[in-house]
Structure formats: C-alpha cells, structure tokens
Amino acid sequence: MTVHRRGWLKGAGASLAGLWLAACDQLNRSKAVHDTLAGAEGLTRRAQRLIVPRTALAKEFAEADISPDFRANGTTRPGEPEYRALAAAGFADWRLVVDGLVEHPMSLSLAELRAMPARTQITRHDCVEGWSSIGKWTGARLGPLLDRAGLKPDARYLVFHCADNLGGDATGQYYESIDLIDAFHPQTILAYDMNGRPLPVAHGAPLRLRVERQLGYKHAKYVMRIEAVEDFAHIGRGKGGFWEDRAGYAWYAGI
The missing domain is CATH 3.90.420.10 (Oxidoreductase, molybdopterin-binding domain)
Known part of the structure; x- marks a missing residue:
C-alpha cells in the first residue's frame, strides 16, 4: 500500500512538474508577460537613478x-x-x-x-x-x-x-x-x-x-x-x- 501510494505521489509530482513547465513555456511566449517585465525594468532603472546620483x-x-x-x-x-x-x-x-x-x-x-x-x-x-x-x-x-x-x-x-x-x-x-x-x-x-x-x-x-x-x-x-x-x-x-x-x-x- 505504501509503495503504491509513493508511486502515485511520484506520478502526481511528475504531472504537476509537467504542467508547471508547460505553464512556464506559455508565459515565456506571452507578449503580455514580456511587456510586464519590460515595464518593471523601466521602473527599476528609474528607481535606481532616483536613489543613486547620476555621477556616483x-x-x-x-x-x-x-x-x-x-x-x-x-x-x-x-x-x-x-x-x-x-x-x-x-x-x-x-x-x-x-x-x-x-x-x-x-x-x-x-x-x-x-x-x-x-x-x-x-x-x-x-x-x-x-x-x-x-x-x-x-x-x-x-x-x-x-x-x-x-x-x-x-x-x-x-x-x-x-x-x-x-x-x-x-x-x-x-x-x-x-x-x-x-x-x-x-x-x-x-x-x-x-x-x-x-x-x-x-x-x-x-x-x-x-x-x-x-x-x-x-x-x-x-x-x-x-x-x-x-x-x-x-x-x-x-x-x-x-x-x-x-x-x-x-x-x-x-x-
């Protein structure tokens, strides 16, 4: 019973990992995600330059x-x-x-x-x-x-x-x-x-x-x-x- 349960858990884990990888792949292909990351990059740049003097x-x-x-x-x-x-x-x-x-x-x-x-x-x-x-x-x-x-x-x-x-x-x-x-x-x-x-x-x-x-x-x-x-x-x-x-x-x- 324990062995069977472990096998089930392992299979479930593999399935979840597969779903996670598939989701990650879809996110990587998503224009909305890339646009969001690009916006965050701009925010990071502006924040850093607000805090750190330009000539530092x-x-x-x-x-x-x-x-x-x-x-x-x-x-x-x-x-x-x-x-x-x-x-x-x-x-x-x-x-x-x-x-x-x-x-x-x-x-x-x-x-x-x-x-x-x-x-x-x-x-x-x-x-x-x-x-x-x-x-x-x-x-x-x-x-x-x-x-x-x-x-x-x-x-x-x-x-x-x-x-x-x-x-x-x-x-x-x-x-x-x-x-x-x-x-x-x-x-x-x-x-x-x-x-x-x-x-x-x-x-x-x-x-x-x-x-x-x-x-x-x-x-x-x-x-x-x-x-x-x-x-x-x-x-x-x-x-x-x-x-x-x-x-x-x-x-x-x-x-």
Whole structure:
C-alpha cells in the first residue's frame, strides 16, 4: 500500500512538474508577460537613478586587487575577414566611426583616440553568468568625444556596432546600446589598454566599451562604430542589444 501510494505521489509530482513547465513555456511566449517585465525594468532603472546620483562612481580598487586571470567571455577571436585583416596589421588601418544624430561625424584612428581626454580605472567586471574579475582599464572618455561630435537634440541613445558576428547571418552582428546618462558618466570609457598594455584580442582589441555601472554583457567588445539614435527599435531585433534580442536579457543592467 505504501509503495503504491509513493508511486502515485511520484506520478502526481511528475504531472504537476509537467504542467508547471508547460505553464512556464506559455508565459515565456506571452507578449503580455514580456511587456510586464519590460515595464518593471523601466521602473527599476528609474528607481535606481532616483536613489543613486547620476555621477556616483562604481567602486575602484588598488593595483594589488587586479585579478591574475581575467576571464574572456563571448567572442575571443572574431573570424570576420575585415577584422582579421585589421588585426594582422596591428590595427594600423582601423578607424572608429561616430555618426548618426551628430553634427560632426567622425572617423578616428587609434592614435587619435589615444590623444583624447583619457581615464584609468581599476574596476570589477560582474558577469551575468555569476563570476567577477578585477581589471585596470585605460581609455578615451566617451563624454568629451560626444561633445566633440555634437549630439543633435533628438539623440537619446548610443548604439555600439561591433566586429564580431555571433548569429551566423546578417542579423547576428554584435551590438549594444546605452542611454546618454550612462554615456556621459565619468567612468564610461572606450578602453584601448588593459592592465597597462594594449587591449588583447580576447578582451576586445582594439577598443571596447567600459560602462562600469552595468553588468558585463553591456561592455561591448571590438567596437567599430558608435551611432547616435533617437531609438533602437529598427536595429537588430529591436531590443537594444544582441543578448537582449536573443536571450531576453534586460536592456538596463545597472548594478
């Protein structure tokens, strides 16, 4: 009797689990649920910015705190022919394009970026996968670069178009986006050095975004172009970033 009862309970549990998974699947497909989560994300962003000053700095560390083995995630060596040719030439012909809703579109060499107002910071990279590493980053401050380009009044976001393609097709080009509050934050930089040396390919050479008050997937690597836009609904699949489009990651990943 006891064995029979246990079997019944196990079967009932399996049935309930199946129903739960089916319900979860239906919720994942529900536009209403996704819209609700998107609304909650916006509320979280507004609440955080109401409580924390816009210029509040992420914690910075000492040289002794730098991680001896900083993990490289995502793409570690883009296979696209254009990028491989640039890397083979030491990025001598690489240019950063700044365009979109700007008064003065720009095309900058690595040397020109290195001549711009810079910042060095030792910060912790927090990955959505659950690990963290501390690194030292040097790069051009994004704010002064945008001032030089001259944002038009209707510009609200910056889209970072990258060299790596993770999707295997035309829509798979990696990209990320941030708003102007994060763009002008003093710790938001376009990093070209890591731990006192030129940025390694595995970590995004020759240039990666460091937006220190957001999770690691927002720190786009292999940046080729910065586009100022009014919205990003027409870019990729319209969610504001590669992983936001494909895996449901939050667009605002503030920490």
